[in-house]
Amino acid sequence: MSTRISTADRIVETGRRLFNTRGYAGTSLAEIAAAVGISPGNLNYHFPTKKDLALRIHEDAREVVRARRSNRTPGKISDDYVEHVLFTMNITWNNRFILRDQMHITDGFSSWKEALASDFTEFYSLFKRIDSEGMFRHDPKRDLRVLTRSIWIVGRYWMDYLRESEGLEEITWADQERGIQHHFALLLPCLTAPARQEFELALDRVPAKLAEAAFVD
Amino acid sequence: MSTRISTADRIVETGRRLFNTRGYAGTSLAEIAAAVGISPGNLNYHFPTKKDLALRIHEDAREVVRARRSNRTPGKISDDYVEHVLFTMNITWNNRFILRDQMHITDGFSSWKEALASDFTEFYSLFKRIDSEGMFRHDPKRDLRVLTRSIWIVGRYWMDYLRESEGLEEITWADQERGIQHHFALLLPCLTAPARQEFELALDRVPAKLAEAAFVD
Amino acid sequence: MSTRISTADRIVETGRRLFNTRGYAGTSLAEIAAAVGISPGNLNYHFPTKKDLALRIHEDAREVVRARRSNRTPGKISDDYVEHVLFTMNITWNNRFILRDQMHITDGFSSWKEALASDFTEFYSLFKRIDSEGMFRHDPKRDLRVLTRSIWIVGRYWMDYLRESEGLEEITWADQERGIQHHFALLLPCLTAPARQEFELALDRVPAKLAEAAFVD
Amino acid sequence: MSTRISTADRIVETGRRLFNTRGYAGTSLAEIAAAVGISPGNLNYHFPTKKDLALRIHEDAREVVRARRSNRTPGKISDDYVEHVLFTMNITWNNRFILRDQMHITDGFSSWKEALASDFTEFYSLFKRIDSEGMFRHDPKRDLRVLTRSIWIVGRYWMDYLRESEGLEEITWADQERGIQHHFALLLPCLTAPARQEFELALDRVPAKLAEAAFVD
DNA sequence: ACTGCCGGGACGTCCCGTTCGT
DNA sequence: ACGAACGGGACGTCCCGGCAGT
Numbered sequence: 001m002s003t004r005i006s007t008a009d010r011i012v013e014t015g016r017r018l019f020n021t022r023g024y025a026g027t028s029l030a031e032i033a034a035a036v037g038i039s040p041g042n043l044n045y046h047f048p049t050k051k052d053l054a055l056r057i058h059e060d061a062r063e064v065v066r067a068r069r070s071n072r073t074p075g076k077i078s079d080d081y082v083e084h085v086l087f088t089m090n091i092t093w094n095n096r097f098i099l100r101d102q103m104h105i106t107d108g109f110s111s112w113k114e115a116l117a118s119d120f121t122e123f124y125s126l127f128k129r130i131d132s133e134g135m136f137r138h139d140p141k142r143d144l145r146v147l148t149r150s151i152w153i154v155g156r157y158w159m160d161y162l163r164e165s166e167g168l169e170e171i172t173w174a175d176q177e178r179g180i181q182h183h184f185a186l187l188l189p190c191l192t193a194p195a196r197q198e199f200e201l202a203l204d205r206v207p208a209k210l211a212e213a214a215f216v217d
Numbered sequence: 218m219s220t221r222i223s224t225a226d227r228i229v230e231t232g233r234r235l236f237n238t239r240g241y242a243g244t245s246l247a248e249i250a251a252a253v254g255i256s257p258g259n260l261n262y263h264f265p266t267k268k269d270l271a272l273r274i275h276e277d278a279r280e281v282v283r284a285r286r287s288n289r290t291p292g293k294i295s296d297d298y299v300e301h302v303l304f305t306m307n308i309t310w311n312n313r314f315i316l317r318d319q320m321h322i323t324d325g326f327s328s329w330k331e332a333l334a335s336d337f338t339e340f341y342s343l344f345k346r347i348d349s350e351g352m353f354r355h356d357p358k359r360d361l362r363v364l365t366r367s368i369w370i371v372g373r374y375w376m377d378y379l380r381e382s383e384g385l386e387e388i389t390w391a392d393q394e395r396g397i398q399h400h401f402a403l404l405l406p407c408l409t410a411p412a413r414q415e416f417e418l419a420l421d422r423v424p425a426k427l428a429e430a431a432f433v434d
Numbered sequence: 435m436s437t438r439i440s441t442a443d444r445i446v447e448t449g450r451r452l453f454n455t456r457g458y459a460g461t462s463l464a465e466i467a468a469a470v471g472i473s474p475g476n477l478n479y480h481f482p483t484k485k486d487l488a489l490r491i492h493e494d495a496r497e498v499v500r501a502r503r504s505n506r507t508p509g510k511i512s513d514d515y516v517e518h519v520l521f522t523m524n525i526t527w528n529n530r531f532i533l534r535d536q537m538h539i540t541d542g543f544s545s546w547k548e549a550l551a552s553d554f555t556e557f558y559s560l561f562k563r564i565d566s567e568g569m570f571r572h573d574p575k576r577d578l579r580v581l582t583r584s585i586w587i588v589g590r591y592w593m594d595y596l597r598e599s600e601g602l603e604e605i606t607w608a609d610q611e612r613g614i615q616h617h618f619a620l621l622l623p624c625l626t627a628p629a630r631q632e633f634e635l636a637l638d639r640v641p642a643k644l645a646e647a648a649f650v651d
Numbered sequence: 652m653s654t655r656i657s658t659a660d661r662i663v664e665t666g667r668r669l670f671n672t673r674g675y676a677g678t679s680l681a682e683i684a685a686a687v688g689i690s691p692g693n694l695n696y697h698f699p700t701k702k703d704l705a706l707r708i709h710e711d712a713r714e715v716v717r718a719r720r721s722n723r724t725p726g727k728i729s730d731d732y733v734e735h736v737l738f739t740m741n742i743t744w745n746n747r748f749i750l751r752d753q754m755h756i757t758d759g760f761s762s763w764k765e766a767l768a769s770d771f772t773e774f775y776s777l778f779k780r781i782d783s784e785g786m787f788r789h790d791p792k793r794d795l796r797v798l799t800r801s802i803w804i805v806g807r808y809w810m811d812y813l814r815e816s817e818g819l820e821e822i823t824w825a826d827q828e829r830g831i832q833h834h835f836a837l838l839l840p841c842l843t844a845p846a847r848q849e850f851e852l853a854l855d856r857v858p859a860k861l862a863e864a865a866f867v868d
Numbered sequence: 869a870c871t872g873c874c875g876g877g878a879c880g881t882c883c884c885g886t887t888c889g890t
Numbered sequence: 891a892c893g894a895a896c897g898g899g900a901c902g903t904c905c906c907g908g909c910a911g912t
């Protein structure tokens with residue numbers, strides 16, 4: 001509520017934004033300091049090393065993931081599904097430099113890989129709920145794990161696709177909605193008719209929940 | 218024909234490999250020169266500028282795309298499909314730095330984005346062939362373009378997924394085969410029973426064609 | 435009298451120790467503050483400038499010299515001799531950075547050179563006492579001043595020798611005793627037999643006086 | 652003979668001179684580059700690291716010591732003695748920063764301590780020659796090793812003494828001659844009358860040999 | 869075609885000294 | 891008296907690009 005933000009947080013925010021758009025190696029600390037409006041010396045006071053700043057951004061992101069996981073109460077499967085997809089898309093987009101520039105900041109970032117893994121696990125449990133609720137059409141050949149991973153990949157890389165192939169730098173709600181629809185294009189053919197309807201309705205219920213999403217940029 | 222490779226080509230190969238693994242900004246010309254086994258001055262003789270080298274790599278990649286497109290004769294839809302997926306996975310993986318480090322080398326690389334776009338167009342035409350051959354199960358709600366794009370994304374980012382989530386740096390045939398299977402996990406639920414069988418058989422016919430794929434690393 | 439040491443004094447002690455071991459230019463104020471357990475800002479409150487701290491250390495050392503000179507009552511020549519050597523060895527070792535790093539802190543340190551000079555003068559007067567008491571063997575070629583200076587140098591640099599050639603960082607009483615013995619190896623050949631005995635006995639009387647020496651580290 | 656000196660050697664010479672006068676930590680690479688008349692970038696080409704430069708200077712000095720040791724033919728004991736003292740004084744003076752600034756460049760410099768040790772060993776063997784030639788006056792209490800070390804210290808630190816106590820920065824022949832005389836003030840009282848005369852004459856024979864000494868500054 | 873050498877500049881890091889608030 | 895935060899500047903390192911020589 002307070003408009004006063006600590007210098008350290010302003011650095012973290014600016015750093016995350018610049019690292020995302022210009023890359024980790026392509027962003028100089030001088031640029032960050034200038035963008036924040038502080039001196040390079042002061043930046044060094046808060047984050048002695050460039051990697052320290054990256055690690056802090058990384059930990060903040062992990063904290064957001066942890067906070068969501070503990071504060072969440074399960075609801076309708078379709079709502080949970082949409083919420084999960086939106087959250088994953090956003091958190092990965094807002095911290096995309098971490099994965100993109102892994103090679104420069106390898107040490108200490110292994111946990112982010114684990115974050116991806118646990119995100120997939122959570123996504124997979126949603127599919128098992130769908131299955132246990134009998135919403136899948138009968139298909140003896142279906143490998144649920146493979147199907148889940150394929151669809152998960154679409155969610156993970158949807159925004160990268162937008163940036164690379166469509167040249168976007170700013171993400172709007174419409175972009176996210178398209179992401180959900182591309183999800184559904186894969187999921188819905190596997191569902192029974194009532195289940196399809198249920199999931200399509202879930203998308204309409206989303207905007208009201210949008211505020212809960214971890215929107216940063 | 219000759220086993221002797223020109224210095225320029227060795228530079229291009231080494232540069233592509235290092236740019237991919239260490240990033241464009243994270244790779245110094247001195248590193249490339251050392252990896253090739255030549256002096257930095259000599260590298261400068263062949264490529265006056267770092268960006269010149271990147272542009273050359275880029276053009277070589279485009280040339281590979283062009284060559285495939287002109288030398289290709291349509292075959293069975295299922296075979297063409299598998300071949301296309303493999304080609305796209307490889308060409309994008311082998312030149313992933315171009316998209317990843319767009320921000321540093323913006324000028325002259327827009328054409329690579331167009332290459333991706335035309336690749337999608339080609340992929341989309343395959344789906345239209347599948348449709349015209351009546352292989353799709355009936356589904357009035359299907360948006361073919363959206364479905365195509367979703368599945369295309371899985372192919373485009375499959376290897377990025379392997380690197381990020383599974384930590385792979387070297388790609389084997391098994392990894393590519395899994396990529397195809399994740400494709401099929403999405404495509405097959407939309408097909409009629411005979412079409413499914415046809416596509417599953419196509420995968421078995423692949424290894425013989427592997428040599429055609431643009432394998433580099 | 436109180437066991438409570440003022441912050442300023444703790445800074446002076448820590449600074450002297452660090453300047454000696456790591457060098458003046460090689461010791462940052464942040465390191466000193468951390469070693470003392472205070473904030474850099476507080477250090478700046480007590481000593482506005484790095485050189486101010488160095489000057490304070492310097493003055494404290496000079497004060498020790500002055501205090502000894504005024505509180506001292508002459509005794510036996512041999513006892514006075516040993517006491518002087520010990521004092522000189524210690525005071526120069528404990529403040530060795532002052533001479534070593536002269537070049538960085540030239541202003542205001544000329545007086546320390548004068549302190550050395552007057553120390554030599556005092557040492558020389560001891561030799562004149564030895565001479566006037568008829569303890570020197572007859573030697574027409576002896577230049578008393580040159581002899582004095584040579585022996586003085588051994589005392590001045592004994593501990594530097596220990597550090598450089600023997601790698602010592604901590605000085606024990608045994609090390610100082612060896613210093614005295616190396617003194618005697620030069621002095622005794624010039625003395626008469628009874629004088630030699632007298633000086634050798636003086637060394638045994640030392641430990642009781644040890645507390646008087648300016649032991650700091 | 653040639654007036655053309657390689658850039659690397661000019662850097663080494665200038666670096667040694669500046670490190671000696673201003674200290675290792677107190678000399679910036681920019682200063683050295685400016686003094687040599689080259690760009691900072693070029694300096695980095697020849698010596699990637701400041702420590703690399705220091706190590707090179709160090710090795711050059713060790714090489715001088717090795718060269719002298721292998722090219723030397725023993726002569727009169729008195730001449731050898733004077734030659735050794737002069738050489739040691741010069742080599743330590745010309746590279747005094749190495750010992751003074753040990754703390755900043757600890758790694759890889761342990762060999763210099765060994766150089767000091769072997770220099771002392773050589774000096775000690777001279778004393779044993781003096782002894783075996785019956786030049787020492789009879790003295791049952793003499794500990795030859797202790798005497799040798801005491802006198803060695805005077806030689807090792809004579810020039811440091813000149814700088815610290817007499818404020819010298821440039822060394823002349825007169826300064827070195829005084830160093831020898833201070834040596835003799837300690838050595839001669841231990842010698843027989845003819846031996847004293849022999850050693851005193853040796854000093855007069857020196858200037859002709861001066862060119863052989865490793866004079867650098 | 870290839871090398872050694874070089875200049876200029878940028879970046880990450882460090883450090884000193886100051887100020888504000890308690 | 892003390893600490894958190896800050897500004898400005900310097901230093902070591904690195905890197906790109908160029909040029910003379912062969």
